[in-house]
Amino acid sequence: MAVRDDPDIETALKELQTIHPIDVVIETGTYLGTGSTRMLAEFFERNRSLRRFVTMEAHWSYWKTARSNLQRFPFVEPKWGLSVSKEKAIEFVRNDPAIREHHRYPDIFIDDVNDPVGFYTRELQGGRVAPNTFALKPALKELVKHALY
Ligand SMILES: C[S@@+](CC[C@H](N)C(=O)[O-])C[C@H]1O[C@@H](n2cnc3c(N)ncnc32)[C@H](O)[C@@H]1O
Secondary structure (H helix, E strand, O other): OOOOOOHHHHHHHHHHHHHOOOOEEEEEOOOOOOOHHHHHHHHHOOOOOOOEEEEEEOOHHHHHHHHHHOOOOOOEEEEEOOOOOHHHHHHHHHHOHHHHOHHHOOOOOOOOOOOHHHHHHHHHOOOOOOOOHHHHHHHHHHHHHHHHO
């Protein structure tokens, strides 16, 4: 599911900017790049404080589509990879109550009500599974360090 445009998100971002200027964006879950990534890119392209905007997607073919969809935002860096190890991500999907027992969480969106564990596991395993996923870790640590200090 792609995040839809929502004026409340823009208002919240503007308010956040006045409290603490955002200079680094790290997004997990680009999907096709047309939802939250595009929305954030449109917000930050008018914003001179931004130094880096990294978005990552685990699924190889989603990432390829996103990379193409995001070409009009040259400052956005779409990375193919996982924010955590694949094993950890799959373990989370198998154990998260809001996925396993989703009927108890009617206010939380879920992509697949019949086999959500299977759906999200397949997504995480999508297409080629990157040997370079873990190469993202040092780069992310570096970004977070800069973001915090
Ligand atoms: C709900 S979709 C994201 C929607 C997107 N933000 C938008 O608004 O269009 C979740 C995406 O996150 C990816 N994903 C899930 N866990 C991930 C992880 N740990 N690292 C990278 N990508 C992940 C999935 O493959 C899926 O494409």
